[in-house]
Amino acid sequence: xxxxxxxxxxxxxxxIELVTHRGVVRAVDGVSxxxxxxxxxxxxxxxxxxxxxxxxxxxxxxxxxxxxLSGTARVGGEDVVADPExxxxxxxxxxxxIPQDPMTALSPVHxxxxxLGDALRLRHPGLSRxxxxxxxxxxxxQVRISEPGTRWKTYPHQFSGxxxxxxxxxIALAAxxxxxxxxxxxxxxxxxxxxxxxxxxxxxxxRTGVGMLMITHDLGVARLVSDRIHVMKEGRFVESGPAERxxxxxxxxxxxxxxxxxxxxxxxxxxxxxxxxxxxxxx
Amino acid sequence: xxxxxxxxxxxxxxxxxLTVSTVFVLVRLAPGDPAAAYAGPTATSADLARIREEFxxxxxxxxxxxxxLRDLLTxxxxxxxxxxxxxxxxxxxxxxxxxxxxxxxxxxxxxxxxPLGVWMARxxxxxxxxxxxxxxxxxxSMPDFWTGVMLLTVFAVLLPVLPASGFTSWSGLILPTxxxxxxxxxxxxxxxxxxxxxxxxxPYITVAxxxxxxxxxxTWRYALANSAVPLVTAVGTRFAALLNGVVVVExxxxxxxxGSLVVRALETRDYPLIQATVLVTATLAxxxxxxxxxxxxxxxxxxxxxxxx
Numbered sequence: 001x002x003x004x005x006x007x008x009x010x011x012x013x014x015x016i017e018l019v020t021h022r023g024v025v026r027a028v029d030g031v032s033x034x035x036x037x038x039x040x041x042x043x044x045x046x047x048x049x050x051x052x053x054x055x056x057x058x059x060x061x062x063x064x065x066x067x068x069l070s071g072t073a074r075v076g077g078e079d080v081v082a083d084p085e086x087x088x089x090x091x092x093x094x095x096x097x098i099p100q101d102p103m104t105a106l107s108p109v110h111x112x113x114x115x116l117g118d119a120l121r122l123r124h125p126g127l128s129r130x131x132x133x134x135x136x137x138x139x140x141x142q143v144r145i146s147e148p149g150t151r152w153k154t155y156p157h158q159f160s161g162x163x164x165x166x167x168x169x170x171i172a173l174a175a176x177x178x179x180x181x182x183x184x185x186x187x188x189x190x191x192x193x194x195x196x197x198x199x200x201x202x203x204x205x206x207r208t209g210v211g212m213l214m215i216t217h218d219l220g221v222a223r224l225v226s227d228r229i230h231v232m233k234e235g236r237f238v239e240s241g242p243a244e245r246x247x248x249x250x251x252x253x254x255x256x257x258x259x260x261x262x263x264x265x266x267x268x269x270x271x272x273x274x275x276x277x278x279x280x281x282x283x
Numbered sequence: 284x285x286x287x288x289x290x291x292x293x294x295x296x297x298x299x300x301l302t303v304s305t306v307f308v309l310v311r312l313a314p315g316d317p318a319a320a321y322a323g324p325t326a327t328s329a330d331l332a333r334i335r336e337e338f339x340x341x342x343x344x345x346x347x348x349x350x351x352l353r354d355l356l357t358x359x360x361x362x363x364x365x366x367x368x369x370x371x372x373x374x375x376x377x378x379x380x381x382x383x384x385x386x387x388x389x390x391x392x393x394x395x396x397x398p399l400g401v402w403m404a405r406x407x408x409x410x411x412x413x414x415x416x417x418x419x420x421x422x423x424s425m426p427d428f429w430t431g432v433m434l435l436t437v438f439a440v441l442l443p444v445l446p447a448s449g450f451t452s453w454s455g456l457i458l459p460t461x462x463x464x465x466x467x468x469x470x471x472x473x474x475x476x477x478x479x480x481x482x483x484x485x486p487y488i489t490v491a492x493x494x495x496x497x498x499x500x501x502t503w504r505y506a507l508a509n510s511a512v513p514l515v516t517a518v519g520t521r522f523a524a525l526l527n528g529v530v531v532v533e534x535x536x537x538x539x540x541x542g543s544l545v546v547r548a549l550e551t552r553d554y555p556l557i558q559a560t561v562l563v564t565a566t567l568a569x570x571x572x573x574x575x576x577x578x579x580x581x582x583x584x585x586x587x588x589x590x591x592x
Contacts, residue, residue: 059493061489061492061493088495091492091493091494091495092493092494092495092496093495096493096494097490097493097494099486099489099490099493100486101486104485104486104487105486105487105490106487106490107487107491107505107508107509108487108509108583108584108585109508109509109511109582109583109584109585110505110508111584115491118496118500119494119495122494122495122496123495155584155585155588157584157585157588158588168490171494172494174494175494175495181493
């Protein structure tokens, strides 16, 4: 693939050791992968497999002093493992995070508009408040928040989880990122709401060509959105490959166990979001 | 909102009433005779009887209480035995001094404790933070008269740069303010540290960091705003306590506030003066608490708008 020549995210032999009260734990043990433009790469595994730690490590959002990183992780060409300052430069510009639990991901005492406006003004420091508001309401409209103008002055607790996740996607988009890191973006949401959020992400990806690193434990989500899947267990990749191959013809016993844990996987085209599945198949 | 306010005001009035009633009974149960304290050691029993009669202390307790309540309704808290003037006037005359000292002390406390607590939270569990903790706790653990006397010795005696006592110029405010603030510093800074540590570990901070918000903005805008309710509560409670008079500090520095007044009132068993002091300081303390409660909706939209969507 052409994108692979200069990937947005290039991770090589990444190791992450976490200092816990029970000693040092190697949470990520030498993983390598890339994410290209317009591509969705999924890390899948059960809790504690190291997938979220990998994502947070790539953004250098693990608690300083409690996480030791080695290897390389280049975000837009800048190695954030070698240089923590590089991570500060790319965050909110090259890369954005869509967090796991939307209910706790926004400051409860600041308005939606304030937080979205701040994100916009960080990306474009010259923007006035009024201009930020105008752009922000457009972003809210893009993520299908109705009446974005009146919602500007509301607070996070006045929204449902699904709406908050859309707002967080809008905030992530405010950075005009080339790479989105989505850390279990739907696992805290109801099944019906999940579909809507995934649909929105795929739609945005199609329009903007943003690359996406998806973290999930849900094979249903993984097969729906991914081009490539890395199956992670105990800090290592046990199996990697195109999404379709991993789902249809898993070779590693662990992947089969994961697949067996998914209740009644239907055929690809039976899904309500089937329109978007060719994203993976098309390439 | 107005119903809430009416209910809170009602509660406050009841609290003041119960406080003054309790004090009315307690001072009379406590040993000591106002007449004896007033007349001095050479008084005859006839003198004492006359004085008791004059002060209205010959009546049964319940009658005295009835008279007290009747007068209270007209704003008359009786005549101070030792000042020979309206007890309420004596207290109100002293109150500005106590308010000045309390406001200055709480302002200094907040100005030092908030940055210090934030600094400790950002360096939680490091040696430097431990050092700061040891210092503030030492400050809190020192008896206030000792802190006061030490400050006096250094700044009024050894280096005579500040006045030793009284309130003749604004510089006289410095030493008592610092003494009171040192006592409050450990408590408030450790509360700031605890609240800020929790806030800084919240997911919304990580998510804000992920979108490039600077550490400074994360600390001062996001985390501090989210710690405002417990901070305002704590500072309000400390302030209310200071308004009740910083007895020892006022005595050490000859500060003409209600703290030193209440010492004198107790020594002379000046019942009307004790009651007036309690009434005024309790009212003020309750007012401060009321203001703190009314600040919550301003500080936290979840209180203002209700939890539901």
